[in-house]
Amino acid sequence: MLYREAGQFKTTYAEDMAIFPIHQDRIALAILLGIAFIGVPLLADFDIWPFGSDYLLRAILLPFLILALAAIGVNILVGYCGQISLGSGAFMAVGAYSAYKLGTGVHIPLAWLGFAISIPPLPVLLSILLGGLTAAVVGILFGIPSLRIKGLYLAVATLAAQFFFDWVFLRVAWFTNYAPSGSVNAPTLDFFGLNVGTPIERYMLCLIFVTVFAFLAKNLVRGNLGRQWMAIRDMDIAAELIGIRPLYAKLTAFAVSSFIIGVAGALWAFVYLGSWEPLAFSIERSLQLLFMVIIGGLGSIMGSFIGAAFILILPIMLNLLPTQLGVPLSTETITHLEFIIFGSLICYLLIKEPHGFARLISIGKEKLRLWPFPY
Amino acid sequence: MPKASTPKASTATEAAAPFLSVNNIEVVYSHVILVLKGVSLDVPRGGIVALLGANGAGKTTTLKAVSNLLHAERGEVTKGSILFDGVEVQSLSPSELVRRGCIQVMEGRRCFAHLTVEENLLTGAFTRRDGKSAIAQDLERVYTYFPRLRERRGSTAGYTSGGEQQMCTIGRALMSRPKMILLDEPSMGLAPQIVGEIFEIVKDLNVKEGVSFLLAEQNTNMALKYASHGYILENGRVVMDGEARALAANEDVKEFYLGIAGDKRKSFRDVKHYKRRKRWLA
Amino acid sequence: MGQFLEVLIGGLMSGVLYSLVALGFVLIFKASGVFNFAQGAMVLLAGLALVRSLDLLVANGFPLWVAIVLGIGFAAVIMAITAWLIERFVIGPLVNQDGLTLFMSTIGVTFILEGAAQMIFGSGSYPLRLFPTDAWFLFDNLFPGGILVNKLDVWGGFIAGILVAGLAIFFQQTKTGRALRAVADDHMAAQSVGIPIGWIWFVVWLVAGLVALVAATVWGTKLGVQFSITFLALKALPVLIIGGLTSVPGAIVGGLIVGAGEKIAEVFLGSYIGGGIEYWFAYVLALAVLLVRPQGLFGERIIARV
Amino acid sequence: SPAAAQSEQFIPILSYRTGAYAVNGVPYANGVADYYNLVNERDGGINGVKLLVEECETGYATDKGVECYERLKGKGPTGAAFFNPLSTGITFALTEKTTTDKIPIITMGYGRSDSKNGAVFAYNFPLLGTYWSAADIAIQHIAKELGGADKLKGKKISLLFHDSPYGKEPIPMLEVLAKKHGFEFTPIPVTHPGVEQKSQWLAIRQNRPDYVLLWGWGVMNGTAVKEAAAVAYPREKMIGVWWSGAEPDVTPAGDQAAGYKALMLQHGAGKFPVHADIEKYVYAKGKGLSEPDKVGEVLYNRGMVNAMLGVEAIRKAQEKFGKKPLTGEQVRWGLENLNLSDARIKELGFEGMLKPIKISCSDHEGARDGRVQQWDGKSWKVISDWYTANQANTEPLVKDVSAKYAAEKNIHPRDCSKES
């Protein structure tokens, strides 16, 4: 089928402003969602390779979905609002640890006031969402400097959040319920009495989260707030002079972004790792998320998914390939080669298309439209 | 692409090969956006050639193709060739081109924002090897051309006014002692008497030092007054070309580019108010 | 008092060692507007090239000083090749792209360098002993136990001082220095006035590579040359932004501030709140400085004009 | 061929040959892989069941470790026999998964100390010693050097630790011991990866603790030893845990490390009868992974011991389940019933490296003995006799913490008296 808009007339603005105004895009999305929501569970159910083994679900799809969600959050801040952040790992951690605290019961003895704050263990879903909310509050706090600090200076400054929270969760035993090693275990995943335990259940859970948030995020970025963010990103002075308040725009971006990242952090901890330590949310995680959005395409929700896939899955493929092909290489060599090839692919991709996969796709679509003429 | 429809400038009086010749080039941005659809033009040695045309016609693109700056914008010349002084431009780096005497003044006041005005001017002399005093002399000359720059020589270029930045970019190009200048909208944002001065400088350099010019300009009036030749670009194609005087006399040019109908300039207040309203959606 | 002085001096000195790494960042940023994530990997590569060739030469019976000269020469050549490759295949084709894209490409370079360096030179820990690592104990008549000053730190400070003086003069006083700053402002305009950015970038990456080599000699002596040396980049970042991304002397001043600040905080404050605070403290310090001066102490002002 | 694969026992190796901890990860992984190779080459496998080994690089990162685990757990005809995560972080992350998947994890000399309690942690085997045992042994040695446990009173002992679950594990034990013996205990964290320790050592120089315990990994160890030299803290007063007592930890410091002491996880460096086999069956055939002169280094040997215990567990399990590839659950039984006597150890060629080990349902540690070695500038020398961790000290903590875990996870501890 050809990719043509011709003949697709819009008769209302609402239609013109739909998420995917083009028919073919809608079909593609429907197919994708169909595969994700129905195809994968079916395949897994019938043990069809490679879905039969847990590996694909647990070690690839699960982290992919969760990190894609986090990447959407990062993309809102970095891609849409132009505030480069290297503190995403910290916001994931905030989400994870506050969800943990809320899920296991909070007790703050205020001895000098003569009473204590006690919150009983909350249901998992609620604690995950509240974990996101806590992350949003922290995000706003660490977003305040962005009113003054810009660009790379801001990026480095956000590392303050990263290292500070690494330290807090390591040092303040209260957050880990005084576990001797500082490593904590997620509460059992009980959703309205439904225990989410098997890989496929976990997958579905994450898929629902990701889909919902992706749609909400997409709505936001193409609405008024999204335009404000992008205006701040592209030309902050002009934005201010046409009546956009930088304070509001930047802080909402920090809040929304951190909320999503926080939820992703809670999912990462609860659903993927099950048991974790602050190192799970280290600076490497922050960098990884940033890579995802740059490679995927700044300012593109779709790009966040592709970026996540590229950064997360490609190295695994590269790592698997020699064993699959039976090339006799030592693990050491394989890993070093993996680094070299992965790095080269990043460079190659950027040279081909400096704006990442999202742009590559939109150019591809443009080509399709022109097809069979080259221009 | 209809090369035939764009006959080459036929100033056959000049036997020598043109200093710059652009032959039927096609330029594509980002692999999909076709902007120039077969543009050909010549600049004779010591000539001033004007490149005219509406917004988006492709003037800037043509100049960038000549100075080989397109790839930095993800554009490429997919067809045709450009010869500067007999050498294929594509085979030279931008800096080599400057060294050989071909420099572009980019549109949009591209100063080095963090450098002072004087430092900006001095970067223009980067390729020169003829010693400090010669450079100092030229600096002096630029300051004579643009006294306003002398006043602001120590200021950070990013904070100077639009016109000052424009002078700065032009002055910077002059500092390289070029043989051929590709001037992109030199008059933009300059006060009327400075515009006049710029064209005087162009003439001056052309007459005294034999510098050739390819001039992309919206101020058709001025451009055709000073140029020997003109090309009119529309939608990536040369639609008309010829001697400047002949062009200026052409009725269409008069009407569309010079705004002279009959022989009187029309007031901007009396622009026709015909409505081209077409409803897009019901 | 004695302890405070000792911590202060030790901190200042450590800070200068961070500056050695930060300098490499500054160089490349100043000359191309690229935030070079690969600086840490370059330190590793330079260090490995040096130490491995050194070991080989010594094992083959060369006298130590000959081996050192040859080894440094070899490492320099490696850095030159690296600079050439990076310019030719990565940064060159990305001219005129925005900062984040260039930053990402240096991340690609980081992966390549880390993989290649370890594949070629090995991924072990290799001792390097170019400078003394013991300490002086000054003023032991004034303070019990004296004030400890590490000789390696003094060497590092000395070298950093020379580097900074040289580079500062280069940037402010020479034509090439001016051209570099022009390139950082606007790649395309720089090309249009005839600055050969390819060559310029090669030179800059080479100089950054050599600075990395110097850093590797000092840090390699301190830690042994091994992968962990790449983490120094994280210690250099707060230094970098306190001083200002574009300021060579700023790298030193930033180093002094970060070094002194974090060590004093760790020793005198850390013990009350559990310790291990110096990592984030350096960044919080940087954040505080930026809130007052968003472009760092000596960085170029961020131009805002319409 | 598929037919052959049907009769192979699959064993995964999680290793890290790159990244910050490669320096220590490489020799260890070499020891592990070489030993499996030896079993195949020399004995043709375990009772004829060949070992099929695959390595997966974790880079010491938890999520990579989890990925490796998922990738390898189902391989081979019966799935992975057991896992050696070689990282405390990965161990924590895998503990729950392995219980569900019924695959034991062997964490020899590391991991979670409370997992000694097999009643709660059915699938965790912190063989040969946990960090709590290590802490107890270290204090025993200090007491001995001081001339008696009573001399500990009023002494200052600092713990310089890697700021991660690994480094933090011994703290509760040391706090217990400090209270018991009356010494002053100060934990001093070093942020990962530990390239910068000046403030910690300047503080130590001022505070002058009588002993510094070192709980480092990777570059942190060497740097600590060097910084100690720089501030002239006597190396003799430093005692490292067994992960801080290998060659890479001291060689960067050269002479400055002379005098530095470290615990031994029973074994140290050196060559024993088994090494002759390794040379003959593995290296002579060009199948060895290590540089030959590194065979016999501390971490290499530890890798070998680790591999050997796994192999013996499989052998034990084969006694019950038959000479065929076994599932993780079956191997778990073998581990829990592993009993290596002096004679058997001698037979295996590990005489002099190990003491007897006997694992049971309630004791997944199996043995808790250690010695102390000292670096003389060129090599490690054993300087102490055997210590056995005092269970009276460790057991209450084990009970406490594992009970808490059981409650959190809704685990009903097995009744060990009923296990065979």
Added chain:
Amino acid sequence: MRMPDTSEILLQVEGVSLAFGGVKALRNVSLDIRKGEIRAIIGPNGAGKTSMLNVINGFYHPNRGAITFKGRTRAQMQPFEASRGGIARTFQNVALFKGMSALDNIMAGRTLKMRRGLLWQMLRYGPALAEEIEHRHRVEEIIDFLEIEPIRKVPVARLPYGLQKRVELGRALAMEPDLLLLDEPMAGMNLEEKKDMSRFILDVNDYYGTTIALIEHDMAVVMDLSHRVVVLDHGVKIADGTPDEVKKNQGVIDAYLGIAH
């Protein structure tokens, strides 16, 4: 030429001085803008014209002087006060939001008029969608008016300079301002385009009654369009009056025009 039917003063700048270090951009300049008029500000390069606009809409804060807008006097404007009060502008160096389409750029101009909160926008349902559509209608009118329908979905970075200026005008119009500040709206345009632009400016002025302050170097345009002209030179006001008066002023001819027009 039809003069605006009111002489009510919309904006009064009084004795404003502005200096940057040693550079005195404005020296004690006073000027007024009457409701409904087109007021031109001209002067040589670096005279302080742009700075004057910047003072008016609060991007620069004058060292001395006061600004009275809609009857309220302040020592300085704040950008948000200015925009909320109904001052919109275009910029000398096009300051569009490069990564957004022309449509989004103009929609962004309506930020101040949109009310729905984050949660509604997130759902993009009900009132939020209605609001979005309502504003889209207004924006489409502007697009229609400026005749830029074909490019509404093109990222503005790709547009040629002239169209970018038009989009920028559209963005300013979307704010439905009372006072529109135009900084060289016709620079870099050819005659045809200048005519279009003139028509837009006149229409805005006529139909919506928007007051306009215009900086432009094309004297023909300035003289034809504006009701009153103020001339700055080196930060000093050297003339103020009708185009005809200004044209004849010798000081203006010397400092700026060069030749009498």
